[in-house]
Amino acid sequence: MNTGRSSARAALHLVGAALVSFWLFAGARPLDAWTWIGMLAVFSWLASALLRRPHRVSAVLAAVALVAASVAVIPTTGITFTPVVVALLLLWADDLLPAWAAITGSVAAPALMAVGAIGRDPGVPTLLAFGGGIIIASLAGASRRQTRRLLRQETALRRQQQEAAEQAARAALARDLHDVLAHTLGGLVLQLDATEALIERGDTEAALSRSRSARRLAGEGLDEARRAVAALRGPLGRGEQAEPDDVVDAVEELLRAHRSLGGSATFETDGTPWETSGAQAAAVIRAAQEALSNARRHAPGRPVDVSIRWSADRVLLTVTNDVIEPGGTSSRGFGLRGMRERVAALPRGGRVDIDEEGSRFQVRMEVRR
Structure with a gap:
């Protein structure tokens, strides 16, 4: 055209x-x-x-x-x-x-x-006619200049919006891959350490069981990584809805994996779950996943308390665990920053609070309905 x-x-x-x-x-x-x-x-x-x-x-x-x-x-x-x-x-x-x-x-x-x-x-009429023509031509050219300038600015704005969308997609992929890798690779390290210890003791049957668990965990991590990449090929923001029980079921699955890796955890729910958006569900699930991964890294074997409380206008996730080295958990890695980025990207927002008192570390994520 x-x-x-x-x-x-x-x-x-x-x-x-x-x-x-x-x-x-x-x-x-x-x-x-x-x-x-x-x-x-x-x-x-x-x-x-x-x-x-x-x-x-x-x-x-x-x-x-x-x-x-x-x-x-x-x-x-x-x-x-x-x-x-x-x-x-x-x-x-x-x-x-x-x-x-x-x-x-x-x-x-x-x-x-x-x-x-x-x-x-x-003659004066001729001069006036030519002068009027010059004025009209100048005004028409000025209008065309303004139109071109606006079109140029609109093109630049679209380019900036495209770059911002691409940057948001990269950040979302980085958050998902970080959460998947932290969960999967952290669990693999624990499983391989346990396998090595069992082999040294001569308990080959238990070592084989740990090896199978490690293989299963690696396969699950690979599937999650593929799903994270595939999600970004669709519309940004994950507009699809999650069923009311999807969040609770996903957190329970994370807790089962945590316990299979030698961890100890309790889980409480309160209130009636409501239908969340895909982005809201992902924020809560990934926060629980990152908090459990942190607990395994910084306090292996220590108990973890997880709770989800549903109210009419928000859902609150709380994960509390002991830490072996007080003061070292909240400043490491990108997972905690990723939690805040996920919540900030939600249409209705929310908040993430990180508290560390003595030997107790707590992550609180609130997602507004």
């Missing part, structure tokens, strides 16, 4: 230039220097209109056309006024050109016409 408009525009310029050239040579007036000055204006007009890039060269050619055509307007009995109007439109419409350059052209055109009128008496 843009190619078609460009071709039509070029054809219009060619037809206009051909008509002006015909009038210059076929008119009743004699062929003199003003004719060739008019032809210079025509050729400069065509070169400026057809050679759009680089825009500085195009602007210089339009300025040459304006000067030549303006000086020759009166001597050619108004034939070169068309190139004056076109040159003004080209200067004003070029939004990459400083506005003062276009304004200078609008002011210079009547002054140059006055120079060309020296020794001639075109």
